[in-house]
Amino acid sequence: MHINQISVFLENRTGGLAEITRLLAENNVNLRALSIAESADYGVLRIIADDSKKASSVLLSSGNILSMTPVMAVAVPDKPAGLNELLEVLAEGDISIEYMYSYNTREDGTAYMIFRISDEKKFLEVLAKHGMKPVCPSDLNIK
Amino acid sequence: MSNYYQPEIETASHEQIRKWQDERLVKQVKNVWDNVPYYRKKMEEKGVTPDDIKSVDDLYKLPFLTKDDLREAYPYGLMARPLKDCVRIQSTSGTTGRRVVAFYTQHDIDLWDECCARAIVAAGGTNEDVCHVCYGYGLFTGGPGLNGGSHKVGCLTLPMSSGNTDRQLQFMTDLGSTILCCTPSYAAYLAESIIERGLRDKIKLKAGIFGAEAWSENMRRDIEEKLGIKAYDIYGLTEISGPGVSFECSEQTGMHINEDHFIAEIINPETGEVLPEGEKGELVFTSITKEAFPLLRYRTRDICVLTRKPCSCGRTHVKMSKPMGRSDDMLIIKGVNVFPSQIETVLLERGYPANYQIIVDRVNNSDTLEVQVEMTAENFSDSLSKINEMEKNLVSALKSMLGIYAKVKLVAPKTIARSEGKAVRIIDNRKI
Incomplete structure (x- = not known):
């Protein structure tokens, strides 16, 4: 149920991000989702790749600092208020979200949100109560 | 036209100064031999006894003291008096985080204050003056030293301490400060603030006594022009007493060392050999009047030149140049001594690599x-x-180790150059 997110330390300088994407491009890794959290001098790049093992070994071998973080993806209806309904449920269930971002898909009618939650057990309970659950990596065609 | 605080001392003949030094040195060496086992051991290792020291000519026979000795003997190992005779400590940072603590008897404080009083009077100070001290007060010697000197001279003393520029300027204008004592960089900052706020006509400053960090002639002219004052340099170090070990006179061509208290030597930092007058080398001090914490042949690591050329101010005490550099890697930042090794200690404790750059x-x-x-x-x-x-944790650990704020910049791995041999850890971009 977990999806492997690769978190990469990114120094804030021109061309820093391009170095990473170039590396992935050269190794034929496809990026499925990406988010950056930044402060003045550095940032954390968070990516979901179609092949997380390959992506991480490529990045590591070129000297990057990274960590693998288990995250969860939840499907939301791709329509107005789709995300809001889910977030209302989480708010009501007193679930605190560390961070989240959206996941690209070409499927019609469904969007996905990637969640990093500290209390995953409670998260799953709240979802289950509303008949929802995170999707598997295979559902998203990633490994 | 010169002003002296203690004319009979400050303009004494060379012979007289030498006589004081010979007598006091012999007495001090005996005192240290009897009361400081740490130094006695060093003398014994060198095969020197107090009988070998009959005058300043024999000074070279004595072993050196370094900051490492101060660390090793911390905190009481170099004291020559019992704690009950001491009334004060002052402190500065040491090489690997352990601080240097210097002890003072009341007599030591009095002599230190007199040294600072000489500096204030040389800058034109009298009991009519309002002396505005914005060196830091506390463990740092700057504030307490100039404060004590200002009392001796009889100035109205404003113990402002550092920071809070609004308050500094308010007191300066409301109370008509005439002498400003602070670091040169803070003086420059105050000068700019005064001009920006259009207060130039409201201040009454006539002189400034600026020390504890390096500053150039250009910076001096700039401060003098902006504030309409004459700016005087002052030098000192906690180990020897604090500010006032030497001070500038109206000639502004070097700082007179208070030779009745401190014997100065210039040595080759590599070999320890004493160099003749006029040669550039490391400054070494022997305190001959200190009671609580008498250091013999203490290596300052400051590189400078001594001169006995007659001075137009009439003072006869030897003059030292501004320090031209260091024979170790100590940095002086905002008047505070910073050693790269202190930074390294904090980083290693917290699991960061020793590869860093300052x-x-x-x-x-x-x-x-x-x-x-x-x-x-x-x-x-x-x-x-x-x-x-x-x-944030790293910033606060560095702050408590160094005493000043250091910005931390986290960079990608392997981006700090690994040099062959001794790493170049310090990039000093200051143009002073």
């Missing part, structure tokens, strides 16, 4: 310190707030 700069006349550290896999996290928190 960048010192001067922005708006104020020193800045940045420590660049490489991110490690262990310290990395997917959560930005965790990294931020770690960074």
Whole structure:
């Protein structure tokens, strides 16, 4: 149920991000989702790749600092208020979200949100109560 | 036209100064031999006894003391008096984090204050003056030293301490400060603030006594012009007493060392050999009147030149140049002594690699310190707030070690150059 997110330390300088994407491009890794959290001098790049093992070994071998973080993806209806309904449920269930971002898909009618939650057990309970659950990596065609 | 605080001492003949030094040195060496086992052991190792020291000519026979000795003997190992005779400590940072603590008897404080009084009077100070002291007060010697000197002279003393520019300027204008004592960079900062706020006509400053950090002739002219004052340099170090070990007179061509209290030598920092007058080398001090904490042949690591050329001010005491550099890697940032090894200690304790870089700069006349550290896999996290928190912890650990704020910049691994041999850890961009 977990999806492997690769978190990469990114120094804030021109061309820093391009170095990473170039590396992935050269190794034929496809990026499925990406988010950056930044402060003045550095940032954390968070990516979901179609092949997380390959992506991480490529990045590591070129000297990057990274960590693998288990995250969860939840499907939301791709329509107005789709995300809001889910977030209302989480708010009501007193679930605190560390961070989240959206996941690209070409499927019609469904969007996905990637969640990093500290209390995953409670998260799953709240979802289950509303008949929802995170999707598997295979559902998203990633490994 | 010159002013003296103690004319009979400050203009004494060379023979007289030499006589004082010979007598006091012999007495001090005996005192240290009897009361400081740490130094006695050093003398014994060198095969020297007090009988070998009959005058200043024999000074070279004595072993040196270094900051490492102060660390090893910390805190009481170099004291020559019992604690009950002491009334004060002052402190400065040491090489690997252990602080240097110097002890004072009341007599030591009185003599130190007199040294500072000489500096204030040389800058034109009298009991009519309002002496505005914005050196830091506390463990740092700057504030207490000039404060004591100002009392001796009889100036109205404003114990402002450092920072809070609004308050500094308010007191300066409301109470008509005439003598400003602070670091040169703070003086430059105050000068700019005064001009920006259109207060130039409201201040009554006539002189400034600026020390504890390096400053250039250009900076002096700039401060003098902006504030309409004459700016005097002052030198000192906690180990020897504090500010007032030497001070500038109206000639502004070097600082007179108070030779009735401190014997100065210049040595070759590599060999320890004493160099003749006029040659550039490391400054070494022997305190001949200190009671509580008498250091013999203490290596300051400051590189300078001594001259006995007659001075137009009439003072006869030897003059030292501004320090031209250091024979170790100590940095003086905002008047505070900073050793790269202190920074390294903090980094290693917290699991950061020893590969770091220190960048010192001067922005708006104020020193800045940045420590660049490489991110490690262990310290990395997917959560930005965790990294931020770690960074904050590192900043506060550095602050408590160094006493000043250091900006921490986390950089990607392997981005700090690994040099062959001795690493170039320090980039000092200050143009002074």
